[in-house]
Amino acid sequence: MPRTGRPRAFNRDEAVTAAMHLFWEHGYESTSLAQLRAAMGDISAASFYAAFESKEALFREVVDEYISSYGQVSESFRDTSIPPRAAIEQGLRRSAKMQTERSHPLGCLLVLSAVTCSPEQNHIQEMLAKERERVRSWLKACIDRAVANGDLTDSTDIAMLVTLFETFLRGISSQARDQVPYEEIDSAITQLMKVWDILSAKTGDQGKI
Amino acid sequence: MPRTGRPRAFNRDEAVTAAMHLFWEHGYESTSLAQLRAAMGDISAASFYAAFESKEALFREVVDEYISSYGQVSESFRDTSIPPRAAIEQGLRRSAKMQTERSHPLGCLLVLSAVTCSPEQNHIQEMLAKERERVRSWLKACIDRAVANGDLTDSTDIAMLVTLFETFLRGISSQARDQVPYEEIDSAITQLMKVWDILSAKTGDQGKI
């Protein structure tokens, strides 16, 4: 927060949000500085670099902003106040809901905005891969908890279950981009969760849950 | 096939294959003409345009080549010589196998190579979307057949089932890119197919299949 000097002529937060929508829609590399500056309030190149340092620095800021807003849907996976099964189901449903909303680009920014890029931008891919890995670790922790709880047996193939849910979760981004409506994905989730019930039903304690 | 004139100094088919690997790995827009020409045997710009007309025309050719080679794994979905359930299972397993092979870029070219792009290349996205839609229609036909067969009840939510398998299928591309091994995806498929068995078990005729 500068106390002196000429005040900024544009709203920085709004500019970041505008940039987020562009990166989300078109991806990191395919979004040009010219597009960004236009969407951020027709700001000049000088203003852009004074406020954001570089395209890459802006993107990192955008990713942080995404994670702490839209990305919150995956926080369900690490919500230990609800049973593991409910946490996973909620995480999937909220992700599907968010990714199909029309008020912003379809799909997940972390999954889509740098799936492919030139070799020079490999670190951008790796940065997003790390964020996706975090979500995956929450999913795993969730299933670990279920095994510890006794919701799932000790013999449960944890890696397999993580991959099952995670693969579906990643697929939502692609489906959302192809205009598959929320309702269809939502019913698919209902069906997918029955896999869990099959496994938990096999647990010794009782026949059904 | 020109009958006269100076013979081409490079192998056209090999050049297309090299281009396919680049587009597959880095995506349509992020693959530059310079990269392509280098990988296609260090050919000159003149040779490139004489043989392929444009970057876009080459990409279309690459997509055709992909579909008739690696893309054949999804042909399982329309193989009516095997039962619908087996067709789907085989399609998923073969896709997972192919997408995790290390002899070529990871994931599926149709899903990855233009998920995001600049507005000017929207027609490229749409072209790939059409190809993905074809695969989806085969999946749907497969499930329609199962309902017609009596493998699944008339009350089966077909759209939901298509979305369930298709979402998982799309997710494989993302998982493969993140280095998830084939074996894990394969066991997840085994588990996913149990959803089918739940539904088919409910069919009147007998209790289990």
Add this chain to the structure above:
DNA sequence: TGACTTCTGGATCGATTAGTATAAAATTAA
């Protein structure tokens, strides 16, 4: 007021983008 600080408009940077013009080279057919 004047010193200090920060931001902005406009011109510009070198590198790279996809694509082209031209003429020589290499082949076949007559």
Add this chain to the structure above:
DNA sequence: TTAATTTTATACTAATCGATCCAGAAGTCA
């Protein structure tokens, strides 16, 4: 041998890429 055909190397577009420079505008502070 000569004409016709096609591909080649080389040089070159115009446009765009991300990024920078500088002078002046617009504030705060003493």
